[in-house]
Every structure is written in structure tokens, then in C-alpha cells.
Amino acid sequence: MAIPTLPTFSAGEILTSSVMNDVSTLGNYQGLFHIKTQTVGSGVSSVTVTGAFSSDFENYLIVDSGGTSSVDGPYRLTFGASAAFYYWALIYASFLGGAVNNSAGNAQASWDFAGGSATRNGLIEVNNPFLATNTEIRSRVRYGTVYGNNVGIHAVSSSFTSFTLTAGAGTMTGGTIRVYGYRKSL
């Protein structure tokens, strides 16, 4: 499919159906749809974002940026009120070199390596949190000398509309958590 290129419109210009159809095409084929932005308060141990997941999308991207944590460490992810059956395999190493290490989570109470660092950052991909099936998760974590990728599932076949980010230690201040949905194919 050819991707339309829109002209710059002028005041008073008559917009034809052809031009408006190009606008529709561009809108309909946008890959990510912004669902919600949540500002993080000051000195909070956790932030719950409600209304994040729905039947509108199956796959999501959660982006946390611009904030800080009082402790240079990881933060955790949970869905709804579910505090069980989070499985992961975190593969990590140090930028200083040395061995590649791992941290395994087997039916844990939370997804323990969702993001991190004192200058808080997180990119979390989530498949099917709203569907009543297992949710697949991928996140990356960086703090101290630890750099890693974390992959796994939340093995609870329930539908969730909200999630919570919780500092592993200390508190979080500022920044924004943005939730995007991956558009389904037209």
C-alpha cells in the first residue's frame, strides 16, 4: 500500500474527499495509539494506572520516562490485584564485563524487573492483558552496573484493565507513564 503524503492546508481551503480519505488512511494505519498518560506524584511507593487495557487492543506498550527513583534499583509490575504466578527469565550482564548472569522468577508475586535506575526508565511490552488468557511480558532493566532483558508470562487467565508499578525499594517521583495500544490489522 502506498503511504499517502498530506499537503499543508491553507485557511479557507476546500478539502476534497480524496484528501480526507488520505487523512483517514493515515489515521487508520498508525501503529501505536496513545491510550493514557499518567503523571507520577512525589515520593510514591507505587502508581496504579486504571483504564489502561480494554477490548480495543490486544497488545500494549507501557513507557515510563522523565522521573526519578530514590534508590538506583528495579521496579516491579503487577496487573490488577493479581499477586501470583509471574514467571520470568532475566538475562543480564555488567557493562564492566564478566559473566552473563540470570535471575529466574517462578510463580512470583510480581514481575520484579519491569524497569529501573535512579533516572527512572521503562519500556514494557504486554500481550493480551485484557483477554482472559496468560499475559506475555517483555521488559528491560538498567541500574547500577546491571543491564538486562526480561521475558516471561503472567500465568493467570483473567482479564485486567489496570496495572501497577512499584518501586523495589524507596520511592518514585515525577515523570510520566504512557500507555499505547498496538492497532489491530485493518
Place this chain on the structure above:
Amino acid sequence: MTPEEYMTLYPQDSVYIQVDDTERLMTDEEYEAWVEQGVYNINHPLT
């Protein structure tokens, strides 16, 4: 770090739980569990 040191850094009346744009302080039970988890995580970092 000890729980006492952690509680000195983060008194119960200074830490909030946020849900969307609403914040509240922790209950005694929540604060106790939060201190225990935080101290453990600080004392057991990935290496």
C-alpha cells in the same frame, strides 16, 4: 541497611500509594510489608 535505617529515611507519613491522580498514605500493615521488602531488595542486589 536495617529496617530502622529504612524507616528513618522513609517515615510512614512521607510515602504515598498513588492510584491515577489520587494519593494516600499507607496503613500500618502496608508500611510494615513495604519496609521489609525494600530492605530485602537493597540488601540483595543483582550482581
